[in-house]
Structure formats: structure tokens, C-alpha cells
Amino acid sequence: MSVLTRLTGGYGPGRKGAGARKTVTFGDASEVKGSPSWSLFSLLFVALVWWWIKRGPDPIINDRTFPSMRQTWDAFFELVDRGYRRVGLWDHTWASLWRVLKGLVYGVVVGVPVGFAMGLSNRLRGIFDPIVELLRPVPPLALLPLFIVWFGIGEGSKVNLLFFAAVWIMVIAARAGVLGVRGSKVHAAYSLGANRWQILRYVILPNALPDIFTGMRVALGVCWGTLVAAELTGTTTGLGAMIFAASKFFRMDIVVVSIITIGVIGVAMDLIMRFLERRLIPWRGKG
């Protein structure tokens, strides 16, 4: 379903899909498609609660604790126009995004070959297995103190931390992609005259791409979440840094704008990845 039909609502209340002819719909997962009009409703409800807790001259929650919608709106335009401490909202956002992209790219570049090696060779599987299994469950932020000592308090420690967050996910995804290749496809390729390199390039790699892509989507989300926490120290740019600086001066309006930006970017990244996935690997799940 395209983003457009999702937003304009093919299945809102009053409109019925194929389910109109089914007698059993409760428990039929294919009939649960989400409903844009109800999504709009829930957003309006959040806005209503927000308005209600800040209503009147003496609101339930004061401005030091949570800003009003109006303040947040104004803060947003202030941030876009003049920025916070002379750094614009987009510059902060871009600084964060750039770190995430770098971490993700390094994670893919290292993780995919390691995952392939683990899926293709007993010896390499044996060598990498304990390392991967031991380091994978470690929350990246637990390593931040070490990384600051090793790579400096600035960019180095942040990008390396994101690399760490991404790489295990990519290793596991690539390994799963290799292990998922059907034996008959590999056999067919050998019988058609392919050598080992060609099997890797023309069978195993394309077969693993859907899993690798899923890994990238997960890694992107994890990196984004890790980054904002990592930016709370050692940098003056990035959405996390902006939150931290603003909170020291009780600029809750700026904090809230940052939080909303983080959420919206997260959703946007996932939508872009899904779009790319449909474009680049239309064969997903069709094997």
C-alpha cells in the first residue's frame, strides 16, 4: 500500500475492504490493516490532552515541567530561523543523521562479510561465534566510557559506538541470509557451470539481500536510539546535545521540539527504507 493511500485512507470507518463479504473477521489477521482515520483520531486525542493540561492561566502542569502547544510551535520556528546557540535545528538534525549513517555504513561494511564468512565456513564460524555471542548482548552505551578514552570525547567515540551498535545486527542478518539459501538453488548453479566465486556473487549474495536489508532497518533504528543518548556528552551538535543543553536552562519547549523531531526522523527513515526495499528487492519472500 502506498503512503498516499495509507494517509488518504482506503479502509476508514464507513469504507469496507474485501472483509465486507467475510463472516469471520475477528481473529483474521489479514483483515487488520490499520485505519488512517482512527490514527488521525488518536493524534487529535493526544493534542486534546496536551491542550487540556495546559489550559487557562493556571494550568495543571506548569511551563517548567512541560511546554504548551503554542510555546512548542513558536520554539520550532525559532529553532528553524535562528537556531539554538547559533546552530539551527536542521544543522543539529543533520549532525545526528550523519553520525548514524557513518556508523551504519561501517557496520554494514564490516558486518556483512563477517556474517557471510560465518555462514560459509566451519572454521570462521568457530572463530567468530564466541566473539559475536559475547558482545552482541552488550548495550552499546555501556561501552561509551571506554570508547571516550580510546577514541576521544568527540566524533570518534560516537561513530565508533554506532558502529558497535550496528555491526552485530548486520553480522547476524548476513549469516541468516546465507544459511537461508535453498540447497537446490546452489546445486542448480553448480550444475550450470558456476564456480565458487560465482555461486557467492550470483546466488548467495542476492539470496541474502532481503535479510541484509532487514538488518539495516533494525540497525538504523537501534543506532538512532543509541546516538541521542551518546550525544548527551562531549558534543555541542546533534539533537541529543540540544536536548541536554536546553534542559539545563529549563527550555522544555526546545526539549519537546527535539523529541518530536527525533520521532519524526525515525519514522521517516523507516518509510524510506521500506520504499527502497520494495524498489531494490521486489523478490523478497517470493523464493
Next chain:
Amino acid sequence: MKDLSVEGLGMVYELPKGGSVEALHDVSFDLEAGRLLTLLGPSGCGKTTLLNIIAGFLTPTSGSVTLGGDPIAGPGQERGMVFQQGALFEWQNVAQNVAFGPRMNRKKRSETNELVEDLLSTVGLQGFGDKAVYELSGGMQQRVALARCLANDPEVILMDEPLGALDALTREKMQSLILKLWQETGKTIVLVTHSVEEALYLGDRLFVMAPRPGRIEREYELPFAANGLHVDPREMKASPEFIEKREELLSLIWEMEEQIMGHEGGMA
């Protein structure tokens, strides 16, 4: 043209929990070039194992296979393989799938394109070259698999229940296609099937195999495949000679199944 020779083939699988299965026991036969051999038998009698050994995917525990006198040690493109389903490359379109072999051999692109066009029309898929394979029906996918296999011009084509996943009507059409390809190309074909009718109709030689241990129980020389394209297939399958052979084979296989059931009942 090369003859296929199988000598004293034995295959024992060691089971991970201990014990072993004798999937093939002393299987020997010679298959002259250009013949179509069908293998028929209840599941577990080693048909897939035999085919995988000839294809070079498995090394037998004992015995040997030679093609034109050369021993088989691994997979090679003089022995093409057609699987039941799911062996096409879904990331490539129909034409790319068919072109896979020539491409791996770094053949000239223009020649390959021509060959692909030819093969697609041979299997009745002209104009389908840029379709995705997952957009095709099961029967059409098997046509692609046949064309892909033919693209490398193999000496022998091995087919492991190639029509097993198709509905009855599609199956009959595909049987005629296989006969046509066999007669036009003169290739040696070894085809595994579960269907007695298919084994009779397609096989110009037929082995009935039996399990525990997997072996060749009986051999037949059959007249039907040679005439298959000149006579209406329905008529042929309804002819007295065909029906007589069919009943003979069915009762043979029933007997076998009964023995297997008895065996399993005895174990329980």
C-alpha cells in the same frame, strides 16, 4: 554422445543419533546415450540419492558412476538438473534465469540472447523473457527450469520429480513437452516420478525401485515414449497395452507398500 554407466553403487547414510540407512545397495546399470530412463518407486527407496550421486552432489559409499568413460567426481555442466520447484533464481527475470549457464561460462552476450530467445520459444514461453519468475504459474516455472538446463547443452538431464508439484492438467501438457524436448534434442534423460502413468508414458526405459535397502527391483523396456508424439496422449494412456502395464506396475508397487507397512507395523 556419451553413455552413462553406474557400477555397484552403494550409499549408506550415517544418522547423527547413531545407526545408519542403506539408501542404495549395489545399483548397477548402463544407459546408452539418448535414452529416457524413468525411476519409479515408493518414497525412501533412494531415487533422489541416486540422482544426486549422478549429478555429483554426493559421493557414494561404494561403486562408481562414469559418463562416456570419465568418472564423476563433482557437479558439472554436462549433467543438467531440473528440480521439483524453488530452484529458479527469483532475483532474476525469466531470460536471465535461462541465460545463467552461458553467462557463468562467459559466452558472448549477443549469442546468449539469441539462444535464450530460441529456448524460450522451444518451451512455449516466447515473450515472457522480462517477466519475474514468481509471476509465473508452477507449470511455466518448470518450463523456465527446462530451458535454463538446456542452455548449457548438457549430455544428460536429471529430473527429480519435475512435475510433482503441478496440477493434473498442467502435468499432462508438461509430459508432452518433455517428450518433445527429448525427441528433438536426443538428450539422455533420467526422470524420477511418483506417478505410474508418467513413468510409463515418458520412459523408454523404466526401473521400479524398492526400499530397504534401496535397489532396482525390476526393469522394463517400453514402447510408449517413442510413439508418444504421434499418438494422442489420452488415447495412448487408454490403450489396452498401456493399461495392462499400468496395472502390473500398480500391483507391484502396492505389494511393496504393503511390505513397508507390515515392516513398520512390526516395529511398532
